Amino acid sequence: MMSSNNNNGKDLNFDINILPILDILSVLICFLLLTAVFVQIGTIDTRQAIADNSVSGEKNPPSLWLTVKSDGGLTLSLRDLPGAKKFEESISRSAKGVNWENLEARLQALRNKWPDLKTGVVLPEAQSSYGDVIRVMDKLKQFNFEGVGISPLG
Numbered sequence: 001m002m003s004s005n006n007n008n009g010k011d012l013n014f015d016i017n018i019l020p021i022l023d024i025l026s027v028l029i030c031f032l033l034l035t036a037v038f039v040q041i042g043t044i045d046t047r048q049a050i051a052d053n054s055v056s057g058e059k060n061p062p063s064l065w066l067t068v069k070s071d072g073g074l075t076l077s078l079r080d081l082p083g084a085k086k087f088e089e090s091i092s093r094s095a096k097g098v099n100w101e102n103l104e105a106r107l108q109a110l111r112n113k114w115p116d117l118k119t120g121v122v123l124p125e126a127q128s129s130y131g132d133v134i135r136v137m138d139k140l141k142q143f144n145f146e147g148v149g150i151s152p153l154g
Contacts, residue, residue: 061147063119064110066136070127072097074136076106081114098132100139107143119147 060080067075072093081087091102110117120140124133133150140148 061119062114062117063121063147064117064140064145065121065123065151066140068098068122068124068128068133068136069093070125070129072099072129072132074098074103076110078110078114078117081117097129098135100135103136103139104143107139111143118145119149120145121149121151123151 062081063079065077065079067077069075074091076087076089076091078087089106091099091106093099094102120137122133122136122140137148137150
């Protein structure tokens with residue numbers, strides 16, 4: 001006897017195998033957890049550059065100003081330091097860019113000579129490397145400069 005089904009003897013019920021989908025999801029969750037562990041958001045605490053207080057009459061704190069040149073050279077100058085004559089010196093670039101060893105030696109010498117010097121302002125030129133500017137700010141923090149700022153204007 002023939003069946004009156006239109007499906008030619010095939011059953012319309014079937015099972016979906018969800019194991020491959022679960023495998024893919026478990027691998028993706030592992031990747032998500034691992035990448036979340038390795039991602040860090042680094043921040044540098046900066047302040048606005050020292051303002052011009054010629055109108056208010058207040059004195060700015062003694063500060064070290066570092067000009068980051070586009071070729072990797074640096075210029076260090078001291079401002080508002082009582083009892084110190086005008087100080088400005090240049091650090092020429094090394095073969096690899098900024099001469100970091102020379103910068104560290106100069107920062108250490110300045111901190112030893114003037115322990116009250118705790119403010120550092122970085123003045124990058126327009127074509128300066130962003131990585132160099134951040135690394136200069138990091139060096140200032142490394143030598144215990146509490147107020148590290150960046151100024152777009154000289």
